[in-house]
Amino acid sequence: MRQIVGSKAVDAQAASASQMGRFETEALALAGNRAAPPDLNGQRIDRFHDRNGLKVIMLDMDSPVSPTRGDQEGSAWNGHSDCTCCHPLVLFSQFGMPERCALRNGNVHSADGWRDVLDPVTARYARRDILRFFRADAACAIPAHCERLEEAQYSYAIRPPANTVLREKIAHQLTRLVGRPSQTKVKRFLEDFQYQAASWHKARRVIAGIEWHPGELFPRAGFIVTNLPMEPDWVVRFDNRRGTAEQHIKKGKYAFHRTRLSCRKFRDNEVRLQLHAPACTPATFLRCIALPEAMAGWSLTSLQLKLIKIGARVVSHARDITFQLAEVAVTGPMVYATLAAIRRLQAPPSCA
Numbered sequence: 001m002r003q004i005v006g007s008k009a010v011d012a013q014a015a016s017a018s019q020m021g022r023f024e025t026e027a028l029a030l031a032g033n034r035a036a037p038p039d040l041n042g043q044r045i046d047r048f049h050d051r052n053g054l055k056v057i058m059l060d061m062d063s064p065v066s067p068t069r070g071d072q073e074g075s076a077w078n079g080h081s082d083c084t085c086c087h088p089l090v091l092f093s094q095f096g097m098p099e100r101c102a103l104r105n106g107n108v109h110s111a112d113g114w115r116d117v118l119d120p121v122t123a124r125y126a127r128r129d130i131l132r133f134f135r136a137d138a139a140c141a142i143p144a145h146c147e148r149l150e151e152a153q154y155s156y157a158i159r160p161p162a163n164t165v166l167r168e169k170i171a172h173q174l175t176r177l178v179g180r181p182s183q184t185k186v187k188r189f190l191e192d193f194q195y196q197a198a199s200w201h202k203a204r205r206v207i208a209g210i211e212w213h214p215g216e217l218f219p220r221a222g223f224i225v226t227n228l229p230m231e232p233d234w235v236v237r238f239d240n241r242r243g244t245a246e247q248h249i250k251k252g253k254y255a256f257h258r259t260r261l262s263c264r265k266f267r268d269n270e271v272r273l274q275l276h277a278p279a280c281t282p283a284t285f286l287r288c289i290a291l292p293e294a295m296a297g298w299s300l301t302s303l304q305l306k307l308i309k310i311g312a313r314v315v316s317h318a319r320d321i322t323f324q325l326a327e328v329a330v331t332g333p334m335v336y337a338t339l340a341a342i343r344r345l346q347a348p349p350s351c352a
Helices: 017-028 037-052 114-125 143-151 164-169 232-240 243-255 266-290 300-308 332-344
Strands: 056-062 076-078 083-086 089-092 098-102 131-136 155-158 187-195 204-212 220-226 312-316 321-325
Touching: 017 266, 037 098, 037 114, 037 266, 056 114, 056 243, 089 114, 089 243, 098 114, 098 266, 114 143, 131 232, 143 155, 155 232, 164 187, 164 204, 187 232, 204 232, 220 232, 266 300, 266 332
Parallel strands: 056 131, 131 155
Antiparallel strands: 056 089, 076 083, 089 098, 155 220, 187 204, 204 220, 312 321
């Protein structure tokens, strides 16, 4: 790091953005260095859980879109997203931490390469005595994925795509209701049954949700394949909270520009994506452990603009240095509480 930052970094200035960019594309992108960044974030998260304790882990897998410009390697037209892009695969926890990610070509299936992302994370949490949950969309409703989660003792809720057999199971709920339809209320019905696809080696539990919306002639139907033993309404509420994964993706997109992969070579963009995860994790640590209650609900963008990237006047005296901050969004007691919490996180001094 001294070669990157330079000998003048301690007293004068750190490395420029162009110098750090060359470090990413010329040093980290080498074949021997690309294996370490994917595991770096998991090691930091394990230290966080060792210190804070962990009883439940909820994993959400999603495949966001990283739009590309020009002739970038791996970029392709994605008909579902209606743009030219790369197609990352990200695995989040309930805390908003990206457990692991992988960059893929823009025209691959949404679940392509899921083993390379899921297996290292499940192996890390296999050593802990905790409850394990997993949620994903229709792309992950494949036999191998369900079997791998069952082997790792995960309770999962995955939305499979609708087909003719599933609709036949709920055919009695798809007929129009008798009487005058409501103009303001949505009528919801749940069905619980066993279903075995042709590619499955055993039958699995499927929960169907049917909704009749005002002004619509036909109902909306969705399905959830799960191994959870809870009541259907509990499983539906659990699956609906998967929207938090979309929020985590947006926070990383706007706060850390996670989807801004502007390098021409695919391997350079791959390294840049892997570096975004360790950059996002410390902010989540700060929000989960060190922030006062009044600031615990702030987004990553709010933390950047209101707490970290703020202007201050530095007054240097003979014995101390004073930072004069303007009380706008962050008050003095909030700053003191944050610094005190960070100080408590430091390891105790070792005995001589």
